[in-house]
Amino acid sequence: MPVKFTKMHGAGNDFVMIDTISQRIKLRPRDIRRIADRRRGVGCDQVLLVEPPGQPEADFRYRIFNADGSEAGQCGNGARCFARFVRHRRLTHLKKMVVETGSSLMTLTLRDNHEVEVDMGPPVFSPSDVPFNRDQEATEYKLKVAEEQLRVGAVSMGNPHAVLRVSSVDDGSLERLGEAIRSHSDFPEGTNAGFLEVVDRQKVRLRVFERGVGETEACGSGACAAVVYGRRMGWLDDRVTVELTGGKLTVQWTGGNNPVLMTGPTAISFEGTVRL
Numbered sequence: 358m359p360v361k362f363t364k365m366h367g368a369g370n371d372f373v374m375i376d377t378i379s380q381r382i383k384l385r386p387r388d389i390r391r392i393a394d395r396r397r398g399v400g401c402d403q404v405l406l407v408e409p410p411g412q413p414e415a416d417f418r419y420r421i422f423n424a425d426g427s428e429a430g431q432c433g434n435g436a437r438c439f440a441r442f443v444r445h446r447r448l449t450h451l452k453k454m455v456v457e458t459g460s461s462l463m464t465l466t467l468r469d470n471h472e473v474e475v476d477m478g479p480p481v482f483s484p485s486d487v488p489f490n491r492d493q494e495a496t497e498y499k500l501k502v503a504e505e506q507l508r509v510g511a512v513s514m515g516n517p518h519a520v521l522r523v524s525s526v527d528d529g530s531l532e533r534l535g536e537a538i539r540s541h542s543d544f545p546e547g548t549n550a551g552f553l554e555v556v557d558r559q560k561v562r563l564r565v566f567e568r569g570v571g572e573t574e575a576c577g578s579g580a581c582a583a584v585v586y587g588r589r590m591g592w593l594d595d596r597v598t599v600e601l602t603g604g605k606l607t608v609q610w611t612g613g614n615n616p617v618l619m620t621g622p623t624a625i626s627f628e629g630t631v632r633l
């Protein structure tokens with residue numbers, strides 16, 4: 358079966374976008390894995406499926422699948438690419454649109470120079486909603502990984518994130534720790550693991566080991582979770598530049614129940630057809 362796709366990325370977090378409105382197709386987890394395979398398929402961190410909206414307030418709906426075939430509730434960089442994709446494919450003339458994902462309704466705004474701002478909604482801290490196996494909500498928790506006692510923030514941005522402050526993201530042990538945190542049994546649905554280096558109150562460096570993928574060049578929801586945690590801990594201001602391996606994002610959060618705003622680049626790499 359031939360399936361048309363557009364390959365995109367946001368700061369190096371790469372996506373295969375498939376319009377299932379004009380192509381009447383159903384993809385199984387094994388099809389997703391095949392498409393995401395960097396040797397046997399197109400190659401990407403996530404496959405995003407564009408669908409007609411389910412809720413009346415939404416202009417579109419999209420589903421997010423990690424490279425391993427698992428479905429996720431949120432994808433910040435994917436949301437930016439999604440807004441650019443539906444404009445590029447002339448599926449809408451809107452520059453501001455409401456989009457439904459597995460976990461929320463989000464407002465996406467196209468800005469100049471192919472930048473897109475995403476209103477990610479308020480962060481969620483209640484452990485049962487992250488989900489994270491703790492009885493009491495806290496800004497920071499102890500987490501035992503192998504023999505080490507770590508301190509992490511646990512935040513849901515529509516998907517689960519554990520964030521750990523480190524003195525340098527260039528530390529050689531982060532890969533091992535990232536893998537161990539991603540699959541830690543205290544996160545019953547797994548988690549994305551972010552390592553945050555605070556450069557100053559308005560600038561951080563971040564590496565993210567994503568659930569269902571491994572280390573990615575950027576993670577939009579991970580950038581939001583890291584800034585939220587850093588601001589709650591009193592290390593960061595309301596507006597922060599997040600430097601990831603693949604590029605920079607700007608995250609703004611004024612605290613409390615206010616939404617987290619994330620702005621960053623989008624790029625179209627190529628278009629093609631994959632045979633499943």
Ligand SMILES: N[C@@H](CCC[C@H](N)C(=O)O)C(=O)O
Pocket residue numbers: 370402403421423428429430431432433434435516517549567568569570573575576577578579
């Ligand atoms: N790359 C994303 C996050 C994608 C989903 C994540 N791996 C999960 O399983 O929760 C982003 O930019 O937010």
